[in-house]
Amino acid sequence: MTEQPTPTPPQAAPAQPPAGQSGSPMIGILLKVASVSVFVTMSTLIKASGEGMPAGQIVFFRSAFAIVPILVFLTVRGQLDTAWRTASPLSHFRRGLVGVTAMGLGFYGIMRLPLPDAIAIGYAMPLLTVVFAAVFLGETVRIFRWSAVAVGLGGVLIISWPRLSLFGDGFGSSEALGVMAVLASATLGATAMILVRKLILTEKTPTIVLYFSLTATVLSLATLPFGWIMPDWQTLGLMAMAGFCGGLGQILLTQSYRHADVSTIAPFEYTSIVLGILIGYFIFGDVPTWTMLTGTAIVVGAGIFVILREHALGLERKAQRKLVTPQG
Numbered sequence: 001m002t003e004q005p006t007p008t009p010p011q012a013a014p015a016q017p018p019a020g021q022s023g024s025p026m027i028g029i030l031l032k033v034a035s036v037s038v039f040v041t042m043s044t045l046i047k048a049s050g051e052g053m054p055a056g057q058i059v060f061f062r063s064a065f066a067i068v069p070i071l072v073f074l075t076v077r078g079q080l081d082t083a084w085r086t087a088s089p090l091s092h093f094r095r096g097l098v099g100v101t102a103m104g105l106g107f108y109g110i111m112r113l114p115l116p117d118a119i120a121i122g123y124a125m126p127l128l129t130v131v132f133a134a135v136f137l138g139e140t141v142r143i144f145r146w147s148a149v150a151v152g153l154g155g156v157l158i159i160s161w162p163r164l165s166l167f168g169d170g171f172g173s174s175e176a177l178g179v180m181a182v183l184a185s186a187t188l189g190a191t192a193m194i195l196v197r198k199l200i201l202t203e204k205t206p207t208i209v210l211y212f213s214l215t216a217t218v219l220s221l222a223t224l225p226f227g228w229i230m231p232d233w234q235t236l237g238l239m240a241m242a243g244f245c246g247g248l249g250q251i252l253l254t255q256s257y258r259h260a261d262v263s264t265i266a267p268f269e270y271t272s273i274v275l276g277i278l279i280g281y282f283i284f285g286d287v288p289t290w291t292m293l294t295g296t297a298i299v300v301g302a303g304i305f306v307i308l309r310e311h312a313l314g315l316e317r318k319a320q321r322k323l324v325t326p327q328g
Helices: 027-049 053-075 089-109 115-122 122-135 143-164 174-200 204-223 233-256 260-284 289-325
Strands: none
Touching: 027 053, 027 089, 027 115, 027 174, 027 233, 027 260, 027 289, 053 089, 053 204, 053 233, 053 289, 089 115, 089 204, 115 174, 115 260, 122 143, 122 289, 143 174, 143 204, 143 260, 143 289, 174 260, 260 289
């Protein structure tokens, strides 16, 4: 039996089938890199301004201000009216609940870890998505991808272990809690990918994006009684910029898949670690450790192997379809 691809991430789900792609792969790559840069900028703004702010409040700012560019974009494209229509409101709520929890844990981790470490540990999410696709969706995953997943998760362990070591401050230290939060975020993020895989069978991408932003805003607002603080104007401005970056990054990412195949642009997701290392060093004074660099190289290598493997499987399936297509 032929292997099947892992689910497409929610932000990576094309609004139209591949046949509707336009433009050139280079434009898709540039849009992908731009989206990665904007998302890293978002994380930087949150890390710089979110000190002492509860994760739920950070999620609220991230989600609420992200709605603005999304609504503008959908209005310009004439998709706003149809974006509100959904056949699965409960499915959107489930996906939103899982996604907003993952987001909150991720922001909690970012505030307690060097930025590049948080980014690198977060790379566990696509690897875990392969596992969950096999377990919950029944997708066939053979030895090549299982091996890549195992190696990649080993890389995550290399990055994480120095901060979890009992020979240091132990599991109760701030950085250890940050590691566990990012790992939990990656696990829930992979779960969200599975939920989105089911959603895209009946829902359009604009609908998924819009309802997630709305659901995340409402759910995070429910954390208001749990320690929210009154930010000063500078912090509020930085958080608003972070939220706007989140929405803009989503738009750029969605558009990138209109110009190139997933397998072409997905590897450029890993440019985020380069940006994270540079920003971490020059802005936050974080010097990358050898364990972080070694583990990151392993995780990135495993992730790219999975992407290339899925690309090869896609070509194989396309060739098989051509063989069985009747000739007129």
